[in-house]
Amino acid sequence: MARLESVRMPLDACAPSSASSVPVATVTSRHSAFVRVTHWITTLCFLALLVSGVEIVISHPRFYWGETGNVLTTPLFKLPIPSSRTLVPTGYGYVLPDQNGWSRYLHFQAAWVVVLTGLLYIISALLTGHLRKNLLPGKADLSLKAFSTATANRLRFRRPSEAEAWSYNVLQRLTYLCVIFVLFPLVIWTGLAMSPAFVSAVPATVTLLGGQQSARTIHFFVSLALVLFLLVHVVMVCLAGFRSRMRAMITGRAGPHMERT
């Protein structure tokens, strides 16, 4: 129980929500088992989707807007990389090895796993109160002052307070909510909008986006946003203490967050 005492330590201004949201008497682990399991399944799937997605893009590193696009039409933009297909004029004198077959198989399999895991996560998050307690910002959090303090602390790369080892600060909460309820749904939607069979059943999936090539372009940018999130997330984990944060997400135990290595 000694460890739990630390939660009651004076809290700094950047994490006012943690005072009310850490149920001191009942806390047994930093992250519940369902959060930890879905976190790591999602991580694996995202990496698989990223690698296979890059391979698929390489076969046609040009992007268009609207319904159709090909090498005879003007692209919105081109990626300055060589292609894995001879069809695409890239300016490079060589063609990369074609990896589309397994990449597509892997991309869609990982998409299935991550979508099912995501659904399970959302349902559990609603049922267990994870969404309300840990993700939705508290009222105090949403004041301009609390917000700017949290932002300033992040921008100064200040280490998170002891309280923050037990609870997400407001910036974290808003970022995670955005990833879970905006970026992931958008990347799934734009992915489905590229499926000729799926859009035959639900045409609005693609018409609302302005066409299949628009969907592909948006899919690319949302993926970039998710990669950006991943990078910032990993940097933040390192700043907060890589070992303690990893331990918390693997075993659920949150030790003293200052590392003495």
Add this chain to the structure above:
Amino acid sequence: MTDLSRRKLIVSGLAATAGVAGLGVAARIAQKYGLVPPDHAGLYGPGETLTYASQRLLTRHSLAREFPRTKISQRPLANEIPPLNDAFKRLQAGGFADWRLSVDGMVDRPASFSLAQLKSYPSRSQITQLQCEEGWSYIAEWSGVPLSHVLDVVGIHPQARYVVYFSIDPGWWESIDMEDALHPQTFLAYGMNGDELPVGNGGPLRMRLPRQLGYKSVKFITNLTITDSLKGFGKGLGSASPEAGYAWYAGI
């Protein structure tokens, strides 16, 4: 405590048994209703099966999007094709007058059609998108005879489940299930944008399957075989695509 954990053990044991049995039943039902693709084995089999099964259920009666004439691409891209063989070149020299489409397998009346015969059947057209797995696409007006009409002419057996179709290029063949084969937008296409189908786009005869990616719309079709099992074709994975590492079902 012991009682509790014993009860837990029994309950989870029963749940696991029920789960495994449930999966077994699900697999049998899926097989029965044609929800299992021929490339269901292997590392990516589960994802492939989920995609095929769910899209089969979702797209049972759906039509591929059709576009207004104004959306037709100015220059329909003729993507690269493998070098045409001598057999093709001979037929091309004769203006494709001797091009034949043979239909065999589980049919009452095996037949061999000339292009003129195919064109004598009611012609249909559709303005649909051709979408390549690489990422590019174009819209064209395709005209041809619905595959279902040709299947009616030859009379397919009730136990038929797949149509296997072959290009004049011997390495190039695909197959589709009966749902796609009888779908009103599945064409044996011989025309594009009001003209003969150019060789670069698959002329004189190509499959058109607008609810799947371009690689299922095989060019230069010369033979259809109707079958109840894909085991005897190639490596038994359904088509040349899985043998080259690509999914058999390309509705994704």
